[in-house]
């Protein structure tokens with residue numbers, strides 16, 4: 001018998017949850033191709049190692065951008081590779097697959113994701129909106145008649161949703177999340193220190209010394225890059241408060257989007273959110289000071305999920321089981 005699988009098809013990482021086993025695959029969403037023959041040379045972790053280090057005839061690409069499929073063929077090849085690697089196909093049967101997508105994915109994009117999964121060897125393919133899956137994975141009982149709110153801050157998108165009775169009551173998906181914070185840091189260092197730093201350095205700065213709340217963290221880091229004026233290698237010292245300054249506007253954009261969602265919900269659900277609070281998930285939930293920042297602006301309790309990076313993948317498995325057991329869809 002084929003084993004059912006849930007896929008968190010993320011901008012940064014792909015996580016796969018296999019029925020009865022849990023999360024068995026967690027690899028970067030990267031494909032390396034030979035530019036002449038267009039042949040796929042490596043996928044996932046192997047391809048990620050090649051980013052920034054490829055000779056002219058090899059290109060490492062990210063098939064997903066801003067939470068949606070930017071390159072359909074490559075997404076399909078990446079999914080096929082991962083599904084084959086897991087060896088979940090049965091002798092005669094194909095695995096049911098649940099994939100999650102951001103809330104405002106268009107019909108055409110949804111069709112593209114579904115086709116990619118079918119062509120990759122999937123049997124019945126279900127699509128679920130990412131915040132719903134994330135909420136289930138974070139342990140919220142979304143099937144009860146009360147409002148639950150979840151904010152999933154990933155690499156490409158921040159998905160904000162209020163759920164009740166198993167469905168989304170109000171939601172928004174904005175294309176500002178972890179990747180944008182990295183580019184904010186790169187721009188800040190360029191403008192204030194005339195220093196060009198790479199994507200990986202910005203990611204380290206964000207995680208190791210970054211904060212989204214002024215004064216909440218007091219760390220500093222020696223940051224190395226290439227001087228813009230003379231082209232020579234240079235080191236500067238960056239502080240947590242400077243990172244806060246760099247990412248301030250982007251964090252405000254996520255808060256404004258959250259306020260807009262809160263502004264359109266029925267009063268009973270608003271009362272539930274005051275009681276139950278907001279759950280933060282996705283890699284961005286690990287940003288220093290984020291719970292305090294959100295509760296200061298939104299005036300409701302904010303809780304960080306205990307497993308923010310795995311919630312969507314865990315939720316795919318739980319929801320797939322729920323769908324199959326209830327004979328739904």
Ligand SMILES: Nc1ncnc2c1ncn2[C@@H]1O[C@H](COP(=O)(O)OP(=O)(O)OP(=O)(O)O)[C@@H](O)[C@H]1O
Nearest residue numbers: 010011012013154155156157178179282283284286
């Ligand atoms: N400790 C941390 N502090 C701050 N940010 C972090 C931390 N760990 C991971 N991140 C960020 O979380 C993001 C990835 O999160 P996640 O895996 O939830 O996204 P994704 O599902 O791949 O993206 P999307 O949902 O947009 O498709 C990256 O931008 C990464 O830099």
